[in-house]
Amino acid sequence: MATLKVPVTPEDHIQGDPDAELTLLEYGDYECPHCGRAYGIVKQVQKHFGRRLRFVFRNFPLTQIHPHAQTAAETAEFAGAHGLFWEMHDLIFENQDRLGLPLLFALTEELGLDPQGLRDALTAGEFEPRVRRDFLSGVRSGVNGTPTFFVGEQRHDGPWELENLVTALEARRALV
């Protein structure tokens, strides 16, 4: 069974209490429609567990089938460098049907960030290594498509509807 090879560190994007007893980690792609659907499910899982759960998101852009996935990931990292990762993450998924450069720049402005700063970062590939590092950590951990979830260190195989993820996390809690 595939396990997480690169542990969660403070460098990760962590939502919720960093010391929470439960961890749900997603390798996702902003252009993947399944990840778009998973976005809402993860919100429900977070609501269910409240402070007991931390959620971690790592980039896994499938750039050959999703032409905007890499740019979207770098845009979220750009926002993250200004302390607004989750705001951008949410906005991209909530507007996934319009994903493209115009949307990413509009969201950047909406969050009060400098569009020229984003343009420079994208041109220079400033956040490309970070996105690639996330991707490779996923490959090494047996990520086989998007979204791939890890409950604790274990890859979650099979369906990822709300009840599946809640059950997997509860089972994990019983072990801890």
Add this chain to the structure above:
Amino acid sequence: MILAFYPADWSPVCGDQMALYNEVLPEFQKHGAKLLGISVDGVWCHAAFAKDRRLRFPLLADFHPKGAVAQSYGAYRENDGYSERALFVIDKNGVIAWSYCSPVAVNPGADGILEALDELAPRAETSHR
């Protein structure tokens, strides 16, 4: 050389096995490995699939006689008429260094291949000396 048998083109999920390998390809190449995908689909089917998914590695057609290559690797599902999801890493001497057969519904990912290539690298260097 990495030989990746898979059941069929056009599986209906995003981030399917071939799409994943397409993304990981630069890592395989860093290890000096070439990747070949192989299924019982015909040449024109492969061509359309590779174009649609922008695949950057060759697909082999194990089409006539159907499944003969898969059979020779013990990776053919006779009752289904297509191959297993079976992976083979073949070293410079043509010897199978690593293999893995995944349940047919489970995309095996790329971690096993990379670990096998990691293991091969030092050995290959040693044998040169």
